[in-house]
Structures are given as structure tokens and as C-alpha cells.
Amino acid sequence: MMNLTLKIWRQASSNAQGKMVDYKVSDIDGDMSFLEMIDILNEQLIAKGEDPVTFDHDCREGICGACSMHINGEPHGPEGATTTCQLHMRKFKDGDTITIEPWRAKAFPVIKDLMVDRAAFDRIIQAGGYVSTNTSGNTLDANAIPVEKKNADMAFNAATCIGCGACVAACKNASAMLFVSAKVAQLSLLPQGQVEAKDRVRNMVNQMDLEGFGHCTNTGACSAECPKEISLDNIARMNREYLSASITAED
Numbered sequence: 001m002m003n004l005t006l007k008i009w010r011q012a013s014s015n016a017q018g019k020m021v022d023y024k025v026s027d028i029d030g031d032m033s034f035l036e037m038i039d040i041l042n043e044q045l046i047a048k049g050e051d052p053v054t055f056d057h058d059c060r061e062g063i064c065g066a067c068s069m070h071i072n073g074e075p076h077g078p079e080g081a082t083t084t085c086q087l088h089m090r091k092f093k094d095g096d097t098i099t100i101e102p103w104r105a106k107a108f109p110v111i112k113d114l115m116v117d118r119a120a121f122d123r124i125i126q127a128g129g130y131v132s133t134n135t136s137g138n139t140l141d142a143n144a145i146p147v148e149k150k151n152a153d154m155a156f157n158a159a160t161c162i163g164c165g166a167c168v169a170a171c172k173n174a175s176a177m178l179f180v181s182a183k184v185a186q187l188s189l190l191p192q193g194q195v196e197a198k199d200r201v202r203n204m205v206n207q208m209d210l211e212g213f214g215h216c217t218n219t220g221a222c223s224a225e226c227p228k229e230i231s232l233d234n235i236a237r238m239n240r241e242y243l244s245a246s247i248t249a250e251d
């Protein structure tokens, strides 16, 4: 069992000024998840009539990307390839002080405490992260279309991106290139995604720029902190796709 000091960013609303506040939690079991530890803190705060700490969470099994926060300065905390909800308290020691902060990026404004607005990612997907299909007539079954094994594997790996935003939070420029390149690759590597490939890459990259994300300077911090270990190869491939789509653009 552990006794811990938590330093947590508290901010009442987007426009309010935030500050770090210290809390104590005791009898924390190493088998608890990081979010369960915050649940315990929140129960204590509610029992005292105080405002609980707001944080995003949903699946608690590493697949939705909601549980975004900096833990001791690292997106999703100290364990590689692990989301905050899958991080266990056994990674920490009795007596530790843990700092917990929201993502810091202009394009992800704080809503409250640890919760940020990641709607910019949704708008990037809306700009092109889909495949249009004609469902009338003799549409070929998707699984009847042959896909080269290498491309199928790369598309599958790209599709494991959960849209958490750790890549943006880890990047000193707050660039969203890793996320966008994964979402481009998961479609453009497959035959079904090639029909709209040029418009897709141009529209998604243009939307990314409109949202205020920074430029990529190839530091690789995004991939190093990504809980799904999305490869930097996706960025290189998207840059090639974007250039090719731009020089052959009709408009």
C-alpha cells in the first residue's frame, strides 16, 4: 500500500486561471490503475464537499484514447506503449509525489482541470478521414478485394491509432503529424482508400494547419510517447503523398 502526494492542475473553466494544487492519497494498492487512484481522490473530495478533479475517460481498456493527461511530465505516464487507464500504480513507490497536468497545446484548449477539447482531431477526420462507398448495385465485398500483405499490415498498424493526442502533447511544436499521417495511411494503403486519396491527404493536412497545430521538425517525440507505437514512417509517407497530390492537383 502506498501513500502519495499528488500535484494536480486545477482550472475551473477554459477562461479561468489554473494552478497546481497538492492532495494526499493513502492506502493505494499497486494493482490499481492510475484512473482508479484518481477515483479514490475524487471520492475523498466529494465526501469533503469539494469539487472533484475532472478528467476524460471512457473504455478504461486502452482503446478509446480519452484518458489523456501528462503524468510526471510524460504523456500517459512513465510506462511505454501504455495509456493512462492501463498504467498501474505499481509503477510508483510509497512516498512519491506525482504531478498530473492536462495536454498543453493551443489546438487543445483546457475545458476543465485535466480535460481538454480535442474536437480539432474530429474536424481533421471530417475533412477526409473516410471512404465513400456506392452501396447500390453490385458492390464488391471488401474481403473479396486482394490486398498485398505488406500494405495490409502497415494499414492495420496505422489503424491502431486511438486519437489520444499524446503525439501532439509530446511534441515541442504541438504538431499533429503522427495522428494525421496514421489516419491518412490506414485508408490510402488499401485499394478502397485510393479513389479519394489525393483529396483526402490535401484536405486533412489543410484542416490540420487551420486548427493551429505546429510544424513537424522530425524530433520523433510523438512516436516515442505514442501508446500505440505508431511509426514515424507514416509521416514520411504522408509527406510524399501530400507533395504528389499537390503537384497533380487540378484546382
Ligand code: SF4
Binding pocket: 065, 160, 161, 162, 163, 164, 165, 166, 167, 168, 178, 179, 182, 222, 225, 226, 227, 228, 229, 230
Ligand atoms: S498517433 Fe499515437 S499518440 Fe497520436 S493520437 Fe494516435 S495513438 Fe495517440
Ligand code: FES
Binding pocket: 056, 057, 058, 059, 060, 061, 062, 063, 064, 065, 066, 067, 083, 084, 085, 086, 162
Ligand atoms: S479510457 Fe479509453 S484508452 Fe484510456
